[in-house]
Amino acid sequence: MDLVYEKTLYSNPTPVHNKPITVSRKPIKRTPIKRTSIKTGKFEVYKDKAGEYRFRLKAPNGEIIAVGEGYRSKKSCLNGIQSVKKNVLKPKIVEL
Numbered sequence: 001m002d003l004v005y006e007k008t009l010y011s012n013p014t015p016v017h018n019k020p021i022t023v024s025r026k027p028i029k030r031t032p033i034k035r036t037s038i039k040t041g042k043f044e045v046y047k048d049k050a051g052e053y054r055f056r057l058k059a060p061n062g063e064i065i066a067v068g069e070g071y072r073s074k075k076s077c078l079n080g081i082q083s084v085k086k087n088v089l090k091p092k093i094v095e096l
Contacts, residue, residue, distance in 0.1 A: 039060035040060060041057055041058055041059050041060055041065070042057075042058055043055050043056070043057055043058075043081050043084075044056050044058060045074065045077055045078070045081075048070060050070065052070030052071060052072060053070070053071045053072070053073065053074050053076070053077035054067065054068050054069070054070055054071070054077065055067070055068040055077055055080060055081050056068070057084070066084070068080050068081070068084070
């Protein structure tokens with residue numbers, strides 16, 4: 001059995017079995033999307049006892065999941081955070 005298309009995207013509606021095609025144009029009821037807050041992790045920048053800047057990554061539950069090395073300047077510490085953000089998108093898992 002071959003399929004026959006009687007209407008294409010660019011054609012006018014044509015009668016099928018002697019009945020005209022009607023298109024319903026009912027208004028779409030739009031309901032507002034409920035906005036929920038999504039808890040995300042956060043980076044904290046701090047100065048350690050040696051006077052170096054460090055960062056730690058905290059999970060939404062407050063658990064520390066990563067700590068950065070010591071940096072002499074705050075700018076270097078912020079660059080370290082950017083590097084972590086950039087490189088964790090698709091990390092490889094390596095067993096040692």
